[in-house]
Amino acid sequence: MEVRSSYKYARISSQKARQVTRAITGLPVSQALSVLDFTPKKAAFLVGKVLRSAIANATNNHELDAEEMIVSSAVATPGPALKRIMPRARGSAAPIKKRMTHITVIIGDKPEQAEQPKRIHKSKPKASAE
Numbered sequence: 401m402e403v404r405s406s407y408k409y410a411r412i413s414s415q416k417a418r419q420v421t422r423a424i425t426g427l428p429v430s431q432a433l434s435v436l437d438f439t440p441k442k443a444a445f446l447v448g449k450v451l452r453s454a455i456a457n458a459t460n461n462h463e464l465d466a467e468e469m470i471v472s473s474a475v476a477t478p479g480p481a482l483k484r485i486m487p488r489a490r491g492s493a494a495p496i497k498k499r500m501t502h503i504t505v506i507i508g509d510k511p512e513q514a515e516q517p518k519r520i521h522k523s524k525p526k527a528s529a530e
Contacts, residue, residue, distance in 0.1 A: 402472060402508040403462060405454035409479055410446050414501040417443040417476035421503070425474045429455060429507060432471045447474065450505045458507060472508035476501045 410417065420443040424432040429451070436448040451474075455466040479500035485493040 401462060401464065402506050403454050403458040403464070403469075404504065404506045405450050405457055406502060406504040407446060407450045407453075408502045409500050410503055411498070412443055412446060412501055413499040414476045414478040416441070417447065417501050417503055420444050420447050421474035421476050421505075424451070424471050427471055428510075429466050429469050429471065443476075447476075447503055447505065450503050451507075454505045454507050466507070468510060469507045470510050471505065473506040474504070476503050478502075 420436070420439060420441055423439070424435055424447070427435065432451060433448065436444045436451065451471065455469075458464040458466050458469065479502050481500065482498040484496040484498060486496050488494050
């Protein structure tokens, strides 16, 4: 089962948040939390909040064990941008975009490791040296 959590209108650009979400995608939940705790970025703090919320949703709402889950998807999509201006020389103005992002984290069950049949290598008969 997959559990989703999102943080909308986070005041960080989606490019900066995407660096952190790529780092935790596919990791077990406990390992992803430790990676986020030791990543010195603002985005790591915001993504950590969303991941902790997803873990809380899994344990409280769906009665799942979060330690047995992995981060199946973590995405940062662009949101709206606040448009501001900065005064420049000789009475002109320059535009500034204060970007926002929507951070979504989905945690799911670990994929079952299907046992693959072992390959049987047929050995070639060795040529006898006579």
